[in-house]
Amino acid sequence: MKRKIIIAIIVVCLTIFTGSCELLDPDKPGNLVPRTVDEDSSLPNLEINGTKLHLETFGVPGNPCIIFLHGGPGIDYRSLTRLTGLSNNYYLVMFDQRGAGLSRRHDPDEISTDIYIADLNAIIDFYDPLNAVANDIILLGHSWGCQYAAMYTSRYPGKVGRLILIEPGPLTDEDYDTYFADLYSPPLSEEWINDWVWSEDFISPDTHARLDYREIQGAYNFGPEYNLSTTDRMPYWRLGKVAKATLKSEGISGSETDWDFTDGIEIFAGPVLFIRGSLNQVMTDEYMQHVMASYFSHTINKPYVTIADTGHDLVWVASNEIMTEIRNFLP
């Protein structure tokens, strides 16, 4: 009798509990991470090359066109949105790369550097269908975006007029080993790593949304050498875990296919603007000089600017200074 009473009390409590609160579905779009363009039709987008990209334009078509390539891989262009002040003089195209940000999610077999090049080629052809203003196509890259820009320009040097490379990531496998390997080998005692792994028992990594949700955990702690601001934090919409992992596995040292985003870059002779933040301890002055000398020595006009008191988030925290340098660089 006593046992029956206890069981009844437990059942009643559970009933009251589950009835009094809404139970949420971790896989329902919008609960844990923002919706992608496939889940929210109000987001600005462009369907191209078999994908649907979260994409916005600013300024007047017909002006010289700057195409923005965000970092990661797998991040988004939210941190670049303070540069929209350039729209007074230029036509700006900002987009979340395939599988990243609020763009459509893809499985690994639909993501590769070749596909990324095809995506960018399709975007350029869309905004410059006659290739009539090739000299006015400017690729602006930040971090991985610079690797993306170099990779595309190496393949299609005649379709790009100028490059703006803001703290480029490793352009070759050797550069990764020399300058970046330590960054991607943090000690296991790091709190954020333990948090990140421990949380897998809270939300299993079973869907794109769940993977992206977990990925943001390390974003504000990874790479203290980047010296990111803690008072004016660089924002994100949504990180694309599968895109990041797939592209990195394609090129990181130890894989069968080694990265080389500079194969063919010597054909491109256009002006290149290099920018770094003075506080960045990874993309140091030595590293930038190495990049300029090793891969762009043939380029005559290659101004190099250091923005004071900024780290790797300079596109967000020093946007005014960067826009000034860009206006000085562009015709």
Place this chain on the structure above:
Amino acid sequence: MKRIIILTLLLLGTVTASLCAEEVTNNLSSDAFGIYVSFDVDPMFATGIGVAKSIPLDFMERDLLLSADISLPIFLLDLKHYELNIAGRIRLFDIGIISIVNRLGLFLMGTDNDIYAGTTFGIKESILIGYFGDGWFVAAEAEYDKSLMAYIAHSDLYKDNVYADAVDGWYISPAGRFKLGIQGGLTLFQGLSLNARAGYTITERFNDYTVPFYINFCTMYQF
């Protein structure tokens, strides 16, 4: 101070090294009480302490081993990250020299990271099939850990810089994990025994974890 605590726990865990399946040897005597210490990679480095009590069930001619323990991640030694377990284990069948043992438990976990603070609870069900001799055992194990619900409260960092509309509340069926591995145990001398288990783990939808394996070492001392 924190380093001393970590090293002490590590030393205890590795030297005493045995586990939570102590009851399936003959060395946790019927109606006995034991204390155990564990060291785990499951999924991150953690250490735990627990108590066990063997209760004779005369009507089944079996002993039911009840246990309760708490684990903390070694590099996050604060009470925001924890795992509490209570479980019951019993030998179900003997088929020749092979025995089948069942363990059913409840767990409660907490975490507090950059993007949310969370609490989850669920069940763990495992089956061991193996040889349980006098003073030692070896068995294959299969386990299913199911998080039934998790309460998630997002941080200001996440809402201010990433997603202001993230929903706080009780999430249903947010996680589940399968484990397949082996366990072994050895009694050193009366009252003290060692146990180890290791294996492969995958999500309930058969996707990979960051750490796709688990390892546990544990020691129990019987009073």
